[in-house]
Amino acid sequence: MLYIRLLQNMAVIALAAYLYNQLNLFRNFVKKERSFKDKIVMIVFFSTLSILGTYMGINVGRDALANTRPIGAITAGYIGGPFVGTAVGVIAGVHRYFNGGATALACGISTIAEGVIGGIFGRFSKNNQIKPRTAFVAGAAAEAAQMIIIIFITKPYSYVINLEKVIAVPMILINSVGTAIFVNIVKNAMDDYNKLEAIQAQKALNIAKKTLEYTKKGLDNETSVKISEILCKMASVSGAVVWSKNGVFSYYGEKIDESNLKHKIEKLYLKSDETMNSIVNVGKNYEFFFAPIIINNEIDGVIGMELKNSKSANEYFVEFLNELSSLLSMQIELFQLNEKVRILNSSEIKALRAQIEPHFLFNTLNTISSFCRTNPLKARGLIIDLSNYFRQSLNKGEFVELDEEIEMLKSYIAIEKARYGDRLNVVFHIEKGLERFKIPSFIIQPIIENSIKHGVLKKADGGNVVVAAEKEIAFIKFTISDNGIGMTTERCKEVINNWPGTGLRNVNSRLKLIYNSNKGLEISTSEGKGTKVSFKMPIGEVHKCE
Numbered sequence: 001m002l003y004i005r006l007l008q009n010m011a012v013i014a015l016a017a018y019l020y021n022q023l024n025l026f027r028n029f030v031k032k033e034r035s036f037k038d039k040i041v042m043i044v045f046f047s048t049l050s051i052l053g054t055y056m057g058i059n060v061g062r063d064a065l066a067n068t069r070p071i072g073a074i075t076a077g078y079i080g081g082p083f084v085g086t087a088v089g090v091i092a093g094v095h096r097y098f099n100g101g102a103t104a105l106a107c108g109i110s111t112i113a114e115g116v117i118g119g120i121f122g123r124f125s126k127n128n129q130i131k132p133r134t135a136f137v138a139g140a141a142a143e144a145a146q147m148i149i150i151i152f153i154t155k156p157y158s159y160v161i162n163l164e165k166v167i168a169v170p171m172i173l174i175n176s177v178g179t180a181i182f183v184n185i186v187k188n189a190m191d192d193y194n195k196l197e198a199i200q201a202q203k204a205l206n207i208a209k210k211t212l213e214y215t216k217k218g219l220d221n222e223t224s225v226k227i228s229e230i231l232c233k234m235a236s237v238s239g240a241v242v243w244s245k246n247g248v249f250s251y252y253g254e255k256i257d258e259s260n261l262k263h264k265i266e267k268l269y270l271k272s273d274e275t276m277n278s279i280v281n282v283g284k285n286y287e288f289f290f291a292p293i294i295i296n297n298e299i300d301g302v303i304g305m306e307l308k309n310s311k312s313a314n315e316y317f318v319e320f321l322n323e324l325s326s327l328l329s330m331q332i333e334l335f336q337l338n339e340k341v342r343i344l345n346s347s348e349i350k351a352l353r354a355q356i357e358p359h360f361l362f363n364t365l366n367t368i369s370s371f372c373r374t375n376p377l378k379a380r381g382l383i384i385d386l387s388n389y390f391r392q393s394l395n396k397g398e399f400v401e402l403d404e405e406i407e408m409l410k411s412y413i414a415i416e417k418a419r420y421g422d423r424l425n426v427v428f429h430i431e432k433g434l435e436r437f438k439i440p441s442f443i444i445q446p447i448i449e450n451s452i453k454h455g456v457l458k459k460a461d462g463g464n465v466v467v468a469a470e471k472e473i474a475f476i477k478f479t480i481s482d483n484g485i486g487m488t489t490e491r492c493k494e495v496i497n498n499w500p501g502t503g504l505r506n507v508n509s510r511l512k513l514i515y516n517s518n519k520g521l522e523i524s525t526s527e528g529k530g531t532k533v534s535f536k537m538p539i540g541e542v543h544k545c546e
Contacts, residue, residue, distance in 0.1 A: 050092030077118025089115025244301030423462025446503030455484025
C-alpha cells in the first residue's frame, strides 16, 4: 500500500519537471550562463516541490512521514549545484521540522544533507552533463544517508528500527526513481533544445558559406543584391534585406514598398546606438526582424528577414538571425582586413597580416559545421573565437600590449584545438606585471603556429606547447617550447641560415630591425625531444619605435 501511495506522487514529479522546463532555466544551464536570479528561481521552485512532497506524505505513526520531499532537495542540488541544493534543503528541512512528529529533527537535518549530496554528485558529473542514472545513484545515496541520520537522532531505538523496516526500502527506491524521472525529463528537453540549436546554427553556417563568395568582394549594391537573395531563399522567409550606413540597400522577396522599408531602417539605426534585435512593421501583413552587423564594435549595417507572422520569430529564429549577422560581420571584417593589407602592403607587419589565408577561414568554418551536429555550444564558442581573432587582427597597430596579443593568441589556439582535440595543448606562463608591456604585433603567433604544425602535430599523439614570458633585469625573455618531433642538428642549422617560410623569417628580421640588434630568434632543439625558440626585448626600447 505504501508503494502505491508513493508511486501516485510520481505524477506530481513529472508535472513539476514539465513546469520546470517551461521556466527555460535548463537553457541557461546548457549555455552555462546561469545567473544569481536563475538560482533564486530554482530555489523557490524546488523548495515548493519539496514542501509539497511533505504535505503529500503518508503518516506511518507518531507523525512520521513517508514522502517524496527528498526529490526536490536532491534534484535541486544535482541540477543547480551545492548552493541551490543546500538552500532548498534548509528551507524544506526547516519546514519539515516545524511540522513536528517523532522524526521531525532527523528529517529536517537529512533534507539539508540530501541537498548537499545532490550538489556533490552534480558538481562532479563528467563534462557538467546531467544523467538519469547518476541522478538515481545520487537519490539512493541521499536517501540512505537520511535513514542513517534517523537511526542516530530519533529515539527510542526500538521505534526507529520498526519505522525503518516500513519506510527504508520504499523511500530509497521510490525517491531515487523519482529523482531519475525528473532529471530524465529535463535532459530530454535539453537534448531537444540542442538539436534545434544545431539545426539553426547549421543553417546559419550554410548561408554564411554561400555568401562568402560575395562578402569577400566587399559590401556594395551589386553584392548586397546577391546576399539578400541568398538570405531569402536559404532561410525560407518571405523577404530579406541588407542595408549599411554607406548607402548600400537591397531587398529580395515579395513586392513591398522598399522606400518605406529603407526609411524605417535609417530612422532606427542611422542616428541611434541601437544594437539589439528590432522589429519593424512595413504594411499590414508582414514584419521585418533585424539584427545589426557590428564592425569594430559599431553598427555598420543590418540584415533583416520578413515573416508573415510574428509568432514565427521564436527564440530559435532570433538566435539564428544573431549568429548569421555575427558570421556576416566577421566576413565583412575579413574583407576590410584584406583591403588594409593590400593598400598598406609596404611594411613587414602588413605582410604578416596577409598570411591570414582563405583556407584558414574555410577550415575553421568546416570545423564549426561539424560541431553543429554534435556540440552546438562548442560551435557557438568557435564562432565567437573566429570573430574575435579577425577583429583583433584588424585593429592591431605596429605595437600592442602583451595581454592584447595573448587574448588574440587564445582565440587562435581555441580554433586550432577544436580541429586537433587532445593532440594539442597550449599553456601560457606570463610573469605577473608584464601585461601592459608593449611588443611588436604578430611576433609570437608565427612561432606558435610553427611549433604546432612542424612539432607536436607530427607526432601521432600530439604534444604540448608552452609560451612563457619573464623579466631578466633589462630584458623581457619570451620562450616558445614544444615537445614535438624536434630537428636534427643539420636541419636546425639550415633553418637558422636560410629561414625557410615567411613566418619565422619575418619575425627574425623584425626583431633585429626594431631593436637594432644582431640577435633575433634563438633556436635549440633535439631530434625526438622537441624545440625551443626564444628571443629577448629590451625594457623601454620599444617606446622609441611607437
